[in-house]
Amino acid sequence: MVRTENLTNYHSHSLYCDGRANMEDFVRFALSGGFTSYGFSSHAPLPFSTAWTMEWDSMDDYLAEFRRLKARYAGQIELYIGLEIDYLNEESNPSIARFRELPLDYCIGSVHLLYNDKGEVVDIDVSADKFRTIVNKEFGGDLMRVVHLYYERLMRMVELGGFDIVGHADKMHYNAAAYRPGLLDEPWYDALMQDYFNAIARKGYIVEVNTKAWLDLGTFYPNERYFPMLLEKGIRVQVNSDSHYPERINNGRLQALAALQASGYHTVTERYNNEWKDMPLIINT
Structure with a gap:
């Protein structure tokens, strides 16, 4: 199997959570696109039901279907199984035993x-317009407080561990900057990001460059402005599409690789032979 062009992806959703196709459809698209390494990362179960997460009673089926696909496509592509696990609270996060005991390749x-102030769970992974409404309704219009709450939770997740990859590391940035233009240039926000990435660097996690929003919003997560900061801190990176549709698994990959290269990166972290390896960053347009 020739490993070229950094044709990999480890953030992918299927019908087991909020993806729009079965796992095998993603494998077929990956093969047709020349991918050499591909991973599934369904949204892990939460303590309550949602429209976008797995249920625990689907876990055995999820793992069994992966084993079937891994055997069927052996020699054609390296397949890996993971979960995208939310930090919700101290009882539900990537570090808890129930997740650690699963036979996963990565998380x-x-x-x-x-x-919110009433102790109610609020989904802030929404459009910019919905985010504005949520900040005003649920948090009294205090954007700074919402931003701090978000990064406090991320910092606690980083501290507790139980995962390999930081998912869409600063996804807050787009909605927050839409709510308050110029936010990313404010000194307090930059200091927050410095502390956040310092914590990630100390723990040695991989940061994904999440390309899901590239075509629609023209941004990566983390924001491209932080790529030099990541490099300076010695943080390993990889490019993932966070795709919910098979045909979108390659969206934004070349643009992300080019942005990383322009920032000084020469390698990206990929999984081969069940190990994370720093591979040369190669761009063939």
């Missing part, structure tokens, strides 16, 4: 949810 740690 992604993410934050999609906050608690």
Whole structure:
């Protein structure tokens, strides 16, 4: 199997959560696109039901279907199984034993949810317009507080561990900057990001460059402005599409690789032979 062009992806959703196709459809698209390494990362179960996460009673089927696909496509593509696990609270996060005991190849740690003043769970992974409404309705219009709550949860997730990859590391940035233009240039926000990436660097996690929003919003997560900061801190990176549709698994990959290269990166982290390896960053347009 020739490994070229960094044709890999480890953030992918299927019908087991909020993806729009079965796992085998993603494998077929990956093969047709020349991918050499591909991983599944369904949204892990939460303590309550949602429209976008797995249920625990689907876990055995999820793992069994992966084993079937891994055997069927052996020699054609390296397949890996993971979960995208939310930090919700101290009882539900990537570090808890129930997740650690699963036979997974890797995990992604993410934050999609906050608690409002009433202790109610609020989904802040929404459009910019919905985000504005949520900030005003649930948090009294205090954007700075929402941003701090978000990064406090991410920092706690980083501290507790139980995952390999930081998912869409600063996904808050787009909606927050839409709510308050110029936010990313404010000194307090830059200091927050410095502390956040310092914590990631100390723990040695991989940061994905998430390309899901590239075609629609023209941004990566983390924001491209932070790529030099990541490099300076010695943080390993990889490019993932966070795709919910098979035909989108390659979206934004070349643009992300080019942006990383322009920032000084020469390698990206990929999984081969069940190990994370730093592979040369290669761009063939």
